[in-house]
Amino acid sequence: MKPVIQIESLKKQYQIGDQEIQALRGVSLTIEEGDFVAIMGPSGSGKSSMMNVIGCLDKPTSGEFYLDGFPVSEAHDDELAEIRNQKIGFVFQNFNLLPRTTAVENVELPLLYGGVSAKERRQRAVQALISVGLAERLNNKPNELSGGQQQRVSIARALVNDPVILLADEPTGALDTKTSEEIMGIFQQLNDAGKTVILVTHEPDIAEYAKRIVRFRDGQIIANELVAERRRVLSEEVRR
Amino acid sequence: MSFLECVRISFRSIKANGLRSILTMLGIIIGVAAVIAMVAIGEGTSSSVASQINGLGSNLLIVAPGQATQGRVSLGAGSLNTLTLADAEAIAQKESVAGVAPSVNGRAQIVWGSNNYSSSLEGTTADFPEVRNVEVAQGRFFTNFEVKQQFNVAVVGTEVVNNLFANLSTSPIGQTVQINRIPFTIIGVLKSQGSSGMTNNDDRILIPITTAMSRLTGGKNVGTIYVSASSSDQMDQAKLDIASTIRAQHNLRPTAADDFRITSQSDILSTAQQVSSSMTALLSGIAAISLIVGGIGVMNIMLVSVTERTREIGIRKAIGAKRSDILRQFLIEAVTLSLIGGVVGILFGVGAALVISKLGGMATSISLSPILYAFLTSSLVGVIFGVYPARKAAQLKPIDALRYE
Numbered sequence: 001m002k003p004v005i006q007i008e009s010l011k012k013q014y015q016i017g018d019q020e021i022q023a024l025r026g027v028s029l030t031i032e033e034g035d036f037v038a039i040m041g042p043s044g045s046g047k048s049s050m051m052n053v054i055g056c057l058d059k060p061t062s063g064e065f066y067l068d069g070f071p072v073s074e075a076h077d078d079e080l081a082e083i084r085n086q087k088i089g090f091v092f093q094n095f096n097l098l099p100r101t102t103a104v105e106n107v108e109l110p111l112l113y114g115g116v117s118a119k120e121r122r123q124r125a126v127q128a129l130i131s132v133g134l135a136e137r138l139n140n141k142p143n144e145l146s147g148g149q150q151q152r153v154s155i156a157r158a159l160v161n162d163p164v165i166l167l168a169d170e171p172t173g174a175l176d177t178k179t180s181e182e183i184m185g186i187f188q189q190l191n192d193a194g195k196t197v198i199l200v201t202h203e204p205d206i207a208e209y210a211k212r213i214v215r216f217r218d219g220q221i222i223a224n225e226l227v228a229e230r231r232r233v234l235s236e237e238v239r240r
Numbered sequence: 241m242s243f244l245e246c247v248r249i250s251f252r253s254i255k256a257n258g259l260r261s262i263l264t265m266l267g268i269i270i271g272v273a274a275v276i277a278m279v280a281i282g283e284g285t286s287s288s289v290a291s292q293i294n295g296l297g298s299n300l301l302i303v304a305p306g307q308a309t310q311g312r313v314s315l316g317a318g319s320l321n322t323l324t325l326a327d328a329e330a331i332a333q334k335e336s337v338a339g340v341a342p343s344v345n346g347r348a349q350i351v352w353g354s355n356n357y358s359s360s361l362e363g364t365t366a367d368f369p370e371v372r373n374v375e376v377a378q379g380r381f382f383t384n385f386e387v388k389q390q391f392n393v394a395v396v397g398t399e400v401v402n403n404l405f406a407n408l409s410t411s412p413i414g415q416t417v418q419i420n421r422i423p424f425t426i427i428g429v430l431k432s433q434g435s436s437g438m439t440n441n442d443d444r445i446l447i448p449i450t451t452a453m454s455r456l457t458g459g460k461n462v463g464t465i466y467v468s469a470s471s472s473d474q475m476d477q478a479k480l481d482i483a484s485t486i487r488a489q490h491n492l493r494p495t496a497a498d499d500f501r502i503t504s505q506s507d508i509l510s511t512a513q514q515v516s517s518s519m520t521a522l523l524s525g526i527a528a529i530s531l532i533v534g535g536i537g538v539m540n541i542m543l544v545s546v547t548e549r550t551r552e553i554g555i556r557k558a559i560g561a562k563r564s565d566i567l568r569q570f571l572i573e574a575v576t577l578s579l580i581g582g583v584v585g586i587l588f589g590v591g592a593a594l595v596i597s598k599l600g601g602m603a604t605s606i607s608l609s610p611i612l613y614a615f616l617t618s619s620l621v622g623v624i625f626g627v628y629p630a631r632k633a634a635q636l637k638p639i640d641a642l643r644y645e
Contacts, residue, residue: 052639055558057558057638057639057642058637058639077562077563078562078563078564081557081560081561081562081563082560082562084557084558084559084560084638085559085560086560090558090559092642096551096554096555096558096642097555098552098555099552100256101252109555109556109559110559110560112245113556113559113560113561113562113565114560118245157559161560
């Protein structure tokens with residue numbers, strides 16, 4: 001198995017006023033291709049900082065970080081933007097779709113910044129929306145969609161560039177139980193198809209959909225274990 | 241991301257905030273429209289003033305009596321009554337001079353039947369039509385013979401005809417009228433000229449100067465002598481000839497100052513043009529200020545828009561927008577706003593200029609250069625006032641922008 005994420009003694013410090021906050025105090029983590037990792041921990045444990053670094057939204061203070069073999073810790077802002085565009089698919093808790101913009105246009109957005117031609121953009125965006133079961137909602141705007149549907153749109157947007165990792169930050173935080181199950185089913189399907197998924201959550205039962213759980217506390221990894229009794233959403237259920 | 245796509249995105253965002261975009265553009269629209277309308281009015285006024293001054297007569301020189309001084313205090317133009325008919329006759333002998341029309345002025349009551357009307361009375365000579373660029377529409381002008389013999393004949397303007405002969409269906413030529421109780425025969429009607437500034441050129445009565453001096457105004461002096469030079473090249477020569485002639489006539493010693501003053505048409509023209517060009521500059525300066533205010537409006541709205549769309553910027557950055565992409569998006573948005581404002585402003589400005597000349601009776605002239613200038617300025621305003629908000633947007637950190645509520 002090829003490692004897609006290699007993190008070595010990563011540190012992240014913030015300066016808030018006179019106070020120096022150690023968000024990450026020397027974290028090492030390797031995630032291999034095709035894995036499904038849940039990052040857990042109470043708030044303030046450093047899991048959000050970890051997710052920002054993995055998502056290339058923030059640069060670490062020190063330490064090594066290779067994403068798909070690329071040394072991220074040395075990258076410039078524009079290079080980081082390109083990595084986010086090409087190698088990472090984000091799914092956020094509050095969906096983060098552009099308002100007043102149709103589903104298909106939202107999904108096209110990463111391709112727009114990736115320099116894909118208009119015709120191919122539309123084709124790939126429609127394909128991605130069909131794959132998450134939204135074939136009939138292509139031209140609806142976010143405010144015309146339910147929470148679950150909006151999250152599907154944002155999954156489609158995350159997938160459209162065929163990224164190396166799918167990074168989901170509390171993807172079910174704003175959804176009810178049934179919809180959460182459906183969304184987790186989609187992640188499992190994608191993982192079954194070979195996509196590496198990293199999930200940040202504080203809900204234990206959501207984390208159990210993953211193959212592996214990494215626990216954070218006080219800026220350090222305190223546990224990195226396989227999920228013993230993994231929950232599965234049956235594909236049939238998802239399709240229905 | 242291509243330029244065209246940036247433009248498409250900014251159009252969409254302008255459309256999404258319709259009312260606000262229109263209000264923003266309004267500043268630019270008013271600024272540009274004001275610049276164009278003001279410049280059109282200024283240029284129109286200066287060209288109409290120029291044509292009025294040219295309409296005074298061709299190659300015209302105006303000789304007026306000088307100012308008297310009493311204890312070193314000037315008593316003002318015309319305080320000396322030094323010019324005489326003899327001066328005028330002497331000037332007429334010069335080769336550089338084509339025509340001479342001495343003139344005396346006053347007001348007169350003119351009565352015809354039971355109608356009466358008050359108008360300005362001017363006594364002059366047969367050269368008047370040529371010197372002052374006046375044409376006779378009906379009848380004829382008086383001759384030198386009639387001037388010499390002090391005939392009681394009058395040529396009147398159309399305004400006088402309309403007021404005095406309102407109930408006369410035929411031509412007023414040959415009618416006898418009383419001017420200050422002296423009977424005169426109307427022999428001609430002047431062609432309508434319209435008004436120039438404060439004076440209505442159609443509201444006047446012209447009679448032979450000799451008749452005017454002996455029977456109406458009294459005195460031996462003439463008010464003004466209008467002279468036309470034989471050609472435009474001869475203007476300076478004519479001016480010198482007139483000066484030396486009058487000095488000789490008045491027996492002035494070489495050391496004495498002139499007791500008269502000669503003004504040429506081109507002097508008046510250049511003064512008037514200076515006045516109107518400084519007026520144009522003033523008006524367009526004021527209009528330019530409103531354009532700057534409009535630009536500040538664009539900046540204000542763009543700053544609000546950046547703050548309001550911080551989350552959108554965060555999303556765009558998270559999924560791969562580079563700094564330059566965001567910068568370009570907001571800059572193009574600002575420029576698009578001000579360019580649309582500029583184009584609409586040009587249409588409004590041209591429309592306003594047309595309406596003003598149609599309804600307000602003011603002359604306007606629309607030329608290409610202020611339109612181009614306004615167009616360029618408004619796009620420049622967009623760039624200048626768009627850069628700061630766009631930079632602010634581009635420099636947002638993606639995590640901060642995403643977290644922004």
